[in-house]
Amino acid sequence: MQPTQDEVLTQHLTREYEWGFEAELEQELAPKGLNEEIIEFIWSKKNEPPFMLDFRLRAFRAWKEMKEPHWLNGRYDPIDYQNAYYYAAPKSVSENRPKSLDEVDPEIRRIFDRLGIPLHEQEILAGVAVDAVLDSVSVATTYKERLAQMGILFCSMSEALENYPDLVKKYLGTVVPYNDNFFAALNSAVFSDGSFVYVPKGVRCPLELSTYFRINARNTGQFERTLIIADEGAYVSYLEGCTAPKRSEHQLHAAVVELVALPNSYIKYSTVQNWYPGDKEGRGGVFNFVTKRGIAQENAKISWTQVETGSAITWKYPSVILKGDNSVGEFYSVAVTNNHQQADTGTKMIHIGKNTRSRIVSKGISAGKSNNTYRGLVQVSPRADNARNFSQCDSLLIGSDCGAHTFPYVEVKNPTAIVEHEATTSKIGEDILFYCNQRGIPTQEAVELIINGYCQEVLAHLPLEFAVEARKLLAISLEGSVG
Amino acid sequence: MLSIRNLHASVEGRPILKGLTLEVKAGEVHAIMGPNGAGKSTLAAVLAGKEGYEVTEGEILFEGQNLLDLEPEERSHAGLFLAFQYPVEIPGVSMIQFLRAALNAHRAAQGAEPLDTAELMALLKEKAALLKLDPSFLSRSVNEGFSGGERKRAEIFQMAVLDPKLVILDETDSGLDIDALKIVSDAVNALRAPKRAFIIITHYHRILQYIRPDVVHILADGRVVHSGGPELALQLEEKGYEPFLTPA
Numbered sequence: 001m002q003p004t005q006d007e008v009l010t011q012h013l014t015r016e017y018e019w020g021f022e023a024e025l026e027q028e029l030a031p032k033g034l035n036e037e038i039i040e041f042i043w044s045k046k047n048e049p050p051f052m053l054d055f056r057l058r059a060f061r062a063w064k065e066m067k068e069p070h071w072l073n074g075r076y077d078p079i080d081y082q083n084a085y086y087y088a089a090p091k092s093v094s095e096n097r098p099k100s101l102d103e104v105d106p107e108i109r110r111i112f113d114r115l116g117i118p119l120h121e122q123e124i125l126a127g128v129a130v131d132a133v134l135d136s137v138s139v140a141t142t143y144k145e146r147l148a149q150m151g152i153l154f155c156s157m158s159e160a161l162e163n164y165p166d167l168v169k170k171y172l173g174t175v176v177p178y179n180d181n182f183f184a185a186l187n188s189a190v191f192s193d194g195s196f197v198y199v200p201k202g203v204r205c206p207l208e209l210s211t212y213f214r215i216n217a218r219n220t221g222q223f224e225r226t227l228i229i230a231d232e233g234a235y236v237s238y239l240e241g242c243t244a245p246k247r248s249e250h251q252l253h254a255a256v257v258e259l260v261a262l263p264n265s266y267i268k269y270s271t272v273q274n275w276y277p278g279d280k281e282g283r284g285g286v287f288n289f290v291t292k293r294g295i296a297q298e299n300a301k302i303s304w305t306q307v308e309t310g311s312a313i314t315w316k317y318p319s320v321i322l323k324g325d326n327s328v329g330e331f332y333s334v335a336v337t338n339n340h341q342q343a344d345t346g347t348k349m350i351h352i353g354k355n356t357r358s359r360i361v362s363k364g365i366s367a368g369k370s371n372n373t374y375r376g377l378v379q380v381s382p383r384a385d386n387a388r389n390f391s392q393c394d395s396l397l398i399g400s401d402c403g404a405h406t407f408p409y410v411e412v413k414n415p416t417a418i419v420e421h422e423a424t425t426s427k428i429g430e431d432i433l434f435y436c437n438q439r440g441i442p443t444q445e446a447v448e449l450i451i452n453g454y455c456q457e458v459l460a461h462l463p464l465e466f467a468v469e470a471r472k473l474l475a476i477s478l479e480g481s482v483g
Numbered sequence: 484m485l486s487i488r489n490l491h492a493s494v495e496g497r498p499i500l501k502g503l504t505l506e507v508k509a510g511e512v513h514a515i516m517g518p519n520g521a522g523k524s525t526l527a528a529v530l531a532g533k534e535g536y537e538v539t540e541g542e543i544l545f546e547g548q549n550l551l552d553l554e555p556e557e558r559s560h561a562g563l564f565l566a567f568q569y570p571v572e573i574p575g576v577s578m579i580q581f582l583r584a585a586l587n588a589h590r591a592a593q594g595a596e597p598l599d600t601a602e603l604m605a606l607l608k609e610k611a612a613l614l615k616l617d618p619s620f621l622s623r624s625v626n627e628g629f630s631g632g633e634r635k636r637a638e639i640f641q642m643a644v645l646d647p648k649l650v651i652l653d654e655t656d657s658g659l660d661i662d663a664l665k666i667v668s669d670a671v672n673a674l675r676a677p678k679r680a681f682i683i684i685t686h687y688h689r690i691l692q693y694i695r696p697d698v699v700h701i702l703a704d705g706r707v708v709h710s711g712g713p714e715l716a717l718q719l720e721e722k723g724y725e726p727f728l729t730p731a
Contacts, residue, residue, distance in 0.1 A: 430534060435571045438531050439585040439641065440559035440592070449584055453575030453624065 033082045036060065039189055042087050046158050046192070049165045055178060059188030062179035069182050075342075076287065076313055079252060086190045086223070143207060152236075153198040154209050157225050160196035167198060171229055175258035175293050175321075183254040184291040187223045191256065194224035199234035199265075208463050210239045226257040230265035230300075237268040237463055251276075251286045253311075259294030259302055263324060266301045267294060270462050271318075272470050275310035282340030282369075285312025292316060298324030298353070305461040307470045308335040308343060317375065319348035322356035322384075329358040332458040336474060337370035337402070346376035346407075351387035351417070360391040363455050366402035373405040380417040387417040395425040396454055398447075448474075484509045484546055484680050485649055491540035491705075492522075492529050499525040501705035502541070507649070510677040514691055514716060515684045517702035518724050523684045524568065526702070527653040531565040532558050545649065559585075560592035562648030566638040566655050573625040578637070581625045582607060582644050589645065610643040614670045632663030639670045650674075651682045656690035668693030688720040701727045 031038065039060055043053045068078060147154050153164060160168050178188040195211040211226065230236050253275060261267045269292075278285025288311035294302040304318040320329030331347035349358035358378065366372040372395065380387045395404035406423050428450055436446035451474055452459070459467050485507040492500040499522045507513050517523055529536045530543070532555035543550040550558060573581060586606075587597040598606070611618055614636065626634050635655050642650055652671070656664055671681065671694050683694060691699070691713065699715040700707045701724065709715070709727045719727070 429571075432571045432573060434531075434533055434555060435567065435573075436581075436584075437555035438559055438565050438567075439581070439645065440556050440588040441581075441584045442556050442588060445584060445588065449576055449580065450573060453573055453580075456575035 032085055034086055038086055042190060042192060045087065048161050051169055052161060055173065056189050059178035059185045063185035063189055066182045066185060087192055150203055151200040152203060152205055155196055157194040157196050171227060171260050175260060175295050176256050176291050180291060183289040184256050187225060187254050187256045191223040191225035194226045197228040197236060197238060199230050199236045201231045202233040205236040208237050208239055212241050222253045224255045228267055229260040230262060230267045232262045233264040235266045239270040239463060241272045253286050253288050255290045257292040261294055261296045261300035261302050263298040263300060268303045271306040273308045273310050277310050277341050278312040280339050287312060288314045290316035292318035295321045295323050296327035296329060299326045300324055301328040303330040305332040305458065308345060312341060314343040314345055317346050317348055321350045322358065323352045325353040326355045327353055331360045332461045333362045334455045334458045335372055336365045337372045339368040339370060341370045344373040344375055346374045348377040349389060351380040351384040354385045356384055357388045361457055362393045363458055364395045364404055365451060366404050367398035369401045371403045375407045377409040378419055380412040380414050382413045384414050385416050387414060389419045391421045393423045397427045486544040489541040490543065492525060493537050493539055494535060499705055503706050505707060507680050507682060509680055512681040512694065512696045514696040514699045515682060515702050516699060516719060521702045522705040523702055524653055527565055527651050527684055530651055531555060560589055564642050564645055564647035564650045566642060566652045568653040570626050570634045570638055572627045574627050576625050578621045578623060578625055579607065582641065585645060607644065610640060613643060613673060614640050616640060631658040635659060635667050639667055643674055648678065649680050653684050656685055656687060664690060665693060688716045691716045703728050
């Protein structure tokens, strides 16, 4: 008796998480819990300028008044915010930040080696500058000097606060205000590190900039903060990748990313998110509650590309505020959910300037008992003459126990706007698998082929070096889903 | 090459094939004709191993091997090719990617190394030229946005690339206009070879004017009720199926 397609598909989807190892590092932790003293501790630990204490405390006070949101299409138990550590740093970094790659603690290097991110001077990835963030702190940044020669600043947020406080002060919180939402406020209060990028006027950044986030410590939330500024006419392509050890308890990841695209600039932001998704029964896994937003000034362009395969719950809506005339926003997304994963993701395109254009391509793939939701908003303000939006939201179901949902919200207040929306839902049908089988392609391979084809339009927007990785990741996330 | 003996097959418990017997030798072209519901497409599905078609009696030997023991992809590796009546679309997967996967699966089954890109492209371009297909067709997604005629040509092209021993054309002629029919027929004729056999499943005599069969079978109510030479197809065209439906 042949296994049914569903059985086959389900098998294909059950493979162990490869990045689940844990390293023993000596940690420096803040005391458990969250209050104003802890925030002051983080602030002083990081030697931040005075304006930051004010920023953090305002955020904390706002957060205390807010309620944990539960409107997403999914469910989770309320989080005990007092039972977590808000600052965890490997001692070797926290006591004396390494000045060069050679000074990085070999233990930490080993972690990143295993993840395929070499931090040795001789082996660093060609063409890609990497900022490696472990728990709360950045441990190393490659190619820093070479970029600096062009005036490009690429460093951890901590270093930016130390070395370029005025730049940070000018832009921090201007895209995502400290009181934007519950998780953004929490992040603003306690964020520890993240990446900072500034590309000066007219400069085209010649390298892919990349941050690799890794959670290692136990019972810590990770709150990274990324700020990318492309000055007039500048171009930068940035990529973030993430993994975490396997743990039976949930881990909170509440990041904030702000993109500032000044006139005529172009920021391309790509994410390959592979946080630990939890086990087959839905135990453990990362809560990925993230606020990502960019503001595009005149003629500027912001393009988000994301491949989301990890996390127990993903809740994020990378958005673009199309403030300047003729600005462009794009969102290309592949979200894969398997087992008990829940994803509620999408984008907001806020058209304010005239002749603004946005494009949304979202591909959801659900398998196992998972739930995958696209939630998006296209808003056209009264003065946004000739705004254009095109949205395409496709859902692919594997097996019959999963769900796919689409909530496209549209608010148009200008009669010249043209907003188009297309949506499809499909299953990997027996017909298509049989067709592949008849040509000699085994079912497992056929599923990979079909899924890659289905995601092609999104994957094509990833930087070349990462497209290959993303394809592999998709295949692994869905392995065992077909037999 | 292919020996079908007393084949009985059901779909959802309903018997469709009821004792079908058929012998096909290498190099031969067999046409199978018959009224709607006679079991023509069921025969194609059973040969290719489609799920949901249950063989309740009889046997199928393909080059001495029990075909029913093989998975669909193994039948493909063994040299069986089905040109589908309704070829499906595979969005985002180019013909190159698709045939690379197919060819390499065939090669892996034979213990051969995968083709490198240069070899693959040379082979695909050669076959495309043989079928007078524009090479740009190789970069398009499999069957996506193809017209009916293009899909059928794409099936024949895949056949040419995979170089099978036994080809089943399941109503390949239906829905084709006369020009497309000629193109497809020419391609099939070009691929006739002493080591290759064809089974042409069709409603119409029309395609047999272009592809001359060695044997014509009339299938009715799940069995072969009459077999003859190419002239049989002509008689069918004139008299209809009725005179042939009482088994001789």
